[in-house]
Amino acid sequence: MIEFEDVTYGYGGAPLLADVSLRLAPGSFHFLTGPSGAGKTTLLKLCYGELIASQGRVTLFGQDARTMTRDDVAMMRRRIGVVHQDQQFLDHLSVVENLSLPLTVSGRTTPQGDLEELIRWVGLENQAQAHPPELSGGERQRAALARAIVMSPEVILADEPTGNVDWEMSLRLLKLMVELNKMGKTIMIATHDLNLIRSAKQQVQARVLRISNHRLQLAGADL
Ligand SMILES: Nc1ncnc2c1ncn2[C@@H]1O[C@H](COP(=O)(O)OP(=O)(O)OP(=O)(O)O)[C@@H](O)[C@H]1O
Numbered sequence: 001m002i003e004f005e006d007v008t009y010g011y012g013g014a015p016l017l018a019d020v021s022l023r024l025a026p027g028s029f030h031f032l033t034g035p036s037g038a039g040k041t042t043l044l045k046l047c048y049g050e051l052i053a054s055q056g057r058v059t060l061f062g063q064d065a066r067t068m069t070r071d072d073v074a075m076m077r078r079r080i081g082v083v084h085q086d087q088q089f090l091d092h093l094s095v096v097e098n099l100s101l102p103l104t105v106s107g108r109t110t111p112q113g114d115l116e117e118l119i120r121w122v123g124l125e126n127q128a129q130a131h132p133p134e135l136s137g138g139e140r141q142r143a144a145l146a147r148a149i150v151m152s153p154e155v156i157l158a159d160e161p162t163g164n165v166d167w168e169m170s171l172r173l174l175k176l177m178v179e180l181n182k183m184g185k186t187i188m189i190a191t192h193d194l195n196l197i198r199s200a201k202q203q204v205q206a207r208v209l210r211i212s213n214h215r216l217q218l219a220g221a222d223l
Pocket residue numbers: 011016034035036037038039040041042043
Protein backbone atom coordinates (compact mmCIF):
# COMPACT_ATOMS: atom_id res chain seq x y z
CA MET A 1 0.00 0.00 0.00
CA ILE A 2 2.74 2.40 1.06
CA GLU A 3 6.31 1.54 0.21
CA PHE A 4 9.57 3.47 0.58
CA GLU A 5 12.73 2.39 -1.21
CA ASP A 6 15.93 4.07 -0.03
CA VAL A 7 14.15 7.35 0.58
CA THR A 8 16.11 10.43 1.55
CA TYR A 9 14.50 13.72 2.52
CA GLY A 10 15.81 17.03 3.83
CA TYR A 11 14.38 20.52 4.16
CA GLY A 12 17.14 22.13 2.12
CA GLY A 13 20.12 21.36 4.35
CA ALA A 14 21.54 18.00 5.41
CA PRO A 15 19.15 15.04 5.02
CA LEU A 16 16.73 14.61 7.88
CA LEU A 17 15.81 11.09 6.75
CA ALA A 18 18.35 8.95 4.91
CA ASP A 19 17.96 5.68 3.01
CA VAL A 20 14.61 4.87 4.56
CA SER A 21 12.96 1.68 3.37
CA LEU A 22 9.52 0.79 4.63
CA ARG A 23 6.53 -1.28 3.63
CA LEU A 24 3.06 -0.85 5.12
CA ALA A 25 1.21 -4.01 4.16
CA PRO A 26 -2.60 -4.09 4.15
CA GLY A 27 -3.96 -4.61 7.65
CA SER A 28 -0.62 -4.00 9.37
CA PHE A 29 -0.19 -1.95 12.56
CA HIS A 30 2.94 0.16 12.95
CA PHE A 31 4.23 2.59 15.54
CA LEU A 32 6.73 5.24 14.57
CA THR A 33 8.84 6.56 17.36
CA GLY A 34 12.02 8.56 17.91
CA PRO A 35 13.10 11.75 19.67
CA SER A 36 11.44 15.10 19.10
CA GLY A 37 12.65 16.53 15.80
CA ALA A 38 13.78 13.13 14.49
CA GLY A 39 11.44 13.39 11.50
CA LYS A 40 8.28 11.44 12.43
CA THR A 41 5.87 14.04 11.05
CA THR A 42 8.06 14.40 7.97
CA LEU A 43 7.95 10.65 7.36
CA LEU A 44 4.15 10.66 7.70
CA LYS A 45 3.94 13.53 5.20
CA LEU A 46 5.96 11.46 2.72
CA CYS A 47 3.43 8.64 3.29
CA TYR A 48 0.50 10.75 2.12
CA GLY A 49 2.23 12.65 -0.66
CA GLU A 50 2.39 15.99 1.16
CA LEU A 51 6.17 15.88 0.68
CA ILE A 52 8.08 14.24 -2.17
CA ALA A 53 11.32 12.34 -1.53
CA SER A 54 14.56 14.08 -2.53
CA GLN A 55 15.99 10.68 -3.47
CA GLY A 56 14.62 7.17 -3.62
CA ARG A 57 11.06 6.12 -4.38
CA VAL A 58 7.78 6.33 -2.48
CA THR A 59 5.05 4.15 -3.95
CA LEU A 60 1.48 4.86 -2.83
CA PHE A 61 -1.08 2.22 -3.80
CA GLY A 62 1.20 1.03 -6.61
CA GLN A 63 1.93 4.48 -8.02
CA ASP A 64 5.19 6.40 -7.82
CA ALA A 65 4.44 9.53 -5.73
CA ARG A 66 6.60 11.65 -8.07
CA THR A 67 4.49 10.89 -11.12
CA MET A 68 1.11 11.55 -9.53
CA THR A 69 -1.11 14.19 -11.10
CA ARG A 70 -3.30 16.43 -8.94
CA ASP A 71 -6.23 14.11 -9.61
CA ASP A 72 -4.15 11.07 -8.59
CA VAL A 73 -3.20 12.83 -5.35
CA ALA A 74 -6.84 13.70 -4.66
CA MET A 75 -7.89 10.07 -5.21
CA MET A 76 -5.02 8.75 -3.10
CA ARG A 77 -5.86 11.11 -0.20
CA ARG A 78 -9.32 9.55 0.03
CA ARG A 79 -7.64 6.24 0.76
CA ILE A 80 -5.49 7.65 3.56
CA GLY A 81 -6.99 9.24 6.68
CA VAL A 82 -4.66 11.52 8.61
CA VAL A 83 -4.97 12.51 12.26
CA HIS A 84 -2.86 15.68 12.33
CA GLN A 85 -0.86 16.73 15.37
CA ASP A 86 -2.54 20.14 15.44
CA GLN A 87 -6.02 18.87 14.44
CA GLN A 88 -6.93 21.82 12.20
CA PHE A 89 -10.69 22.19 12.77
CA LEU A 90 -12.85 25.02 11.51
CA ASP A 91 -13.82 26.66 14.81
CA HIS A 92 -16.98 28.35 13.50
CA LEU A 93 -18.46 24.96 12.51
CA SER A 94 -19.88 22.40 14.92
CA VAL A 95 -18.25 18.98 15.41
CA VAL A 96 -20.79 17.31 13.13
CA GLU A 97 -20.30 20.02 10.48
CA ASN A 98 -16.52 19.60 10.66
CA LEU A 99 -16.94 15.85 10.17
CA SER A 100 -19.34 16.34 7.25
CA LEU A 101 -16.98 18.69 5.44
CA PRO A 102 -14.75 16.09 3.73
CA LEU A 103 -17.89 14.32 2.50
CA THR A 104 -19.43 17.52 1.15
CA VAL A 105 -16.18 18.60 -0.54
CA SER A 106 -15.83 15.24 -2.27
CA GLY A 107 -19.49 15.25 -3.34
CA ARG A 108 -20.26 12.12 -1.35
CA THR A 109 -23.59 11.56 0.24
CA THR A 110 -23.46 9.57 3.43
CA PRO A 111 -26.62 8.70 5.28
CA GLN A 112 -27.05 10.88 8.36
CA GLY A 113 -27.30 7.66 10.40
CA ASP A 114 -23.75 6.65 9.41
CA LEU A 115 -22.35 9.96 10.63
CA GLU A 116 -24.29 9.64 13.88
CA GLU A 117 -22.96 6.12 14.34
CA LEU A 118 -19.39 7.35 13.81
CA ILE A 119 -19.92 10.13 16.37
CA ARG A 120 -21.31 7.60 18.85
CA TRP A 121 -18.41 5.22 18.15
CA VAL A 122 -15.90 7.87 19.25
CA GLY A 123 -18.15 8.78 22.20
CA LEU A 124 -18.98 12.35 21.14
CA GLU A 125 -22.76 12.07 20.89
CA ASN A 126 -23.18 14.81 23.52
CA GLN A 127 -20.69 17.12 21.78
CA ALA A 128 -21.94 16.77 18.18
CA GLN A 129 -23.32 20.32 18.12
CA ALA A 130 -20.44 21.83 20.10
CA HIS A 131 -17.75 23.93 18.42
CA PRO A 132 -14.11 22.79 18.51
CA PRO A 133 -12.93 25.44 21.03
CA GLU A 134 -15.48 24.03 23.52
CA LEU A 135 -13.99 20.52 23.42
CA SER A 136 -11.54 19.04 25.90
CA GLY A 137 -8.19 17.71 24.64
CA GLY A 138 -9.45 14.13 24.58
CA GLU A 139 -12.68 15.11 22.83
CA ARG A 140 -10.69 17.00 20.19
CA GLN A 141 -8.48 13.98 19.60
CA ARG A 142 -11.51 11.72 19.18
CA ALA A 143 -13.11 14.25 16.82
CA ALA A 144 -9.85 14.31 14.83
CA LEU A 145 -9.90 10.52 14.61
CA ALA A 146 -13.55 10.55 13.49
CA ARG A 147 -12.76 13.11 10.81
CA ALA A 148 -9.80 11.04 9.58
CA ILE A 149 -12.01 8.01 9.05
CA VAL A 150 -15.20 9.64 7.81
CA MET A 151 -14.25 8.85 4.19
CA SER A 152 -13.62 5.17 5.07
CA PRO A 153 -9.92 5.22 4.22
CA GLU A 154 -7.88 2.02 3.98
CA VAL A 155 -4.91 3.53 5.81
CA ILE A 156 -4.92 5.71 8.94
CA LEU A 157 -1.85 7.75 9.81
CA ALA A 158 -1.98 9.38 13.23
CA ASP A 159 0.56 11.96 14.41
CA GLU A 160 0.76 11.94 18.22
CA PRO A 161 -2.96 11.15 18.57
CA THR A 162 -2.58 10.87 22.35
CA GLY A 163 -0.59 14.08 22.82
CA ASN A 164 -1.96 16.21 25.70
CA VAL A 165 -4.44 13.65 27.03
CA ASP A 166 -4.30 11.59 30.22
CA TRP A 167 -3.46 7.91 30.33
CA GLU A 168 -7.08 6.77 30.50
CA MET A 169 -7.91 8.75 27.35
CA SER A 170 -4.76 7.46 25.64
CA LEU A 171 -5.97 3.92 26.22
CA ARG A 172 -9.42 4.81 24.93
CA LEU A 173 -7.92 6.24 21.72
CA LEU A 174 -5.67 3.22 21.37
CA LYS A 175 -8.69 0.93 21.71
CA LEU A 176 -10.38 2.76 18.82
CA MET A 177 -7.22 2.33 16.71
CA VAL A 178 -7.05 -1.37 17.55
CA GLU A 179 -10.73 -1.78 16.61
CA LEU A 180 -10.07 -0.06 13.28
CA ASN A 181 -7.17 -2.41 12.66
CA LYS A 182 -9.39 -5.39 13.44
CA MET A 183 -11.78 -4.06 10.79
CA GLY A 184 -8.88 -4.40 8.33
CA LYS A 185 -7.49 -0.86 8.35
CA THR A 186 -3.76 -0.30 8.04
CA ILE A 187 -2.53 1.86 10.90
CA MET A 188 0.59 3.87 11.62
CA ILE A 189 0.82 5.91 14.82
CA ALA A 190 3.68 8.33 15.49
CA THR A 191 4.21 8.65 19.22
CA HIS A 192 6.75 9.36 21.94
CA ASP A 193 4.74 7.30 24.39
CA LEU A 194 6.49 3.98 24.96
CA ASN A 195 3.87 2.94 27.52
CA LEU A 196 1.22 3.27 24.84
CA ILE A 197 3.27 1.05 22.53
CA ARG A 198 3.71 -1.54 25.28
CA SER A 199 0.01 -1.54 25.95
CA ALA A 200 -0.80 -1.90 22.24
CA LYS A 201 1.53 -4.86 21.87
CA GLN A 202 -0.64 -6.76 24.34
CA GLN A 203 -3.67 -6.20 22.12
CA VAL A 204 -2.41 -6.35 18.56
CA GLN A 205 0.56 -7.50 16.53
CA ALA A 206 2.37 -4.22 16.03
CA ARG A 207 5.77 -3.42 14.56
CA VAL A 208 7.71 -0.57 16.09
CA LEU A 209 9.86 1.60 13.85
CA ARG A 210 12.29 4.07 15.34
CA ILE A 211 13.99 7.00 13.67
CA SER A 212 17.48 7.30 15.04
CA ASN A 213 20.32 9.31 13.53
CA HIS A 214 18.29 9.93 10.36
CA ARG A 215 17.75 6.21 9.75
CA LEU A 216 14.67 4.08 10.24
CA GLN A 217 15.19 0.96 12.32
CA LEU A 218 12.96 -1.82 13.49
CA ALA A 219 12.88 -1.57 17.29
CA GLY A 220 13.60 -4.73 19.26
CA ALA A 221 11.45 -6.37 21.90
CA ASP A 222 13.25 -4.34 24.61
CA LEU A 223 10.69 -1.53 24.71
N1 LIG B 1 8.69 22.95 6.67
C1 LIG B 1 9.86 22.82 7.29
N2 LIG B 1 10.93 23.54 6.89
C2 LIG B 1 12.13 23.40 7.50
N3 LIG B 1 12.37 22.54 8.51
C3 LIG B 1 11.35 21.80 8.94
C4 LIG B 1 10.04 21.89 8.36
N4 LIG B 1 9.22 21.01 8.99
C5 LIG B 1 9.98 20.40 9.93
N5 LIG B 1 11.24 20.87 9.89
C6 LIG B 1 12.34 20.44 10.76
O1 LIG B 1 12.57 19.06 10.53
C7 LIG B 1 12.88 18.41 11.76
C8 LIG B 1 11.94 17.23 11.97
O2 LIG B 1 10.63 17.71 12.16
P1 LIG B 1 9.41 16.72 12.37
O3 LIG B 1 8.23 17.56 12.70
O4 LIG B 1 9.31 15.80 11.21
O5 LIG B 1 9.92 15.90 13.64
P2 LIG B 1 9.12 15.01 14.70
O6 LIG B 1 9.94 13.79 14.94
O7 LIG B 1 7.72 14.80 14.21
O8 LIG B 1 9.11 15.94 15.96
P3 LIG B 1 8.08 16.02 17.22
O9 LIG B 1 8.18 14.70 17.92
O10 LIG B 1 8.64 17.14 18.03
O11 LIG B 1 6.71 16.31 16.64
C9 LIG B 1 12.79 19.46 12.86
O12 LIG B 1 14.10 19.92 13.13
C10 LIG B 1 11.96 20.55 12.22
O13 LIG B 1 12.31 21.82 12.73
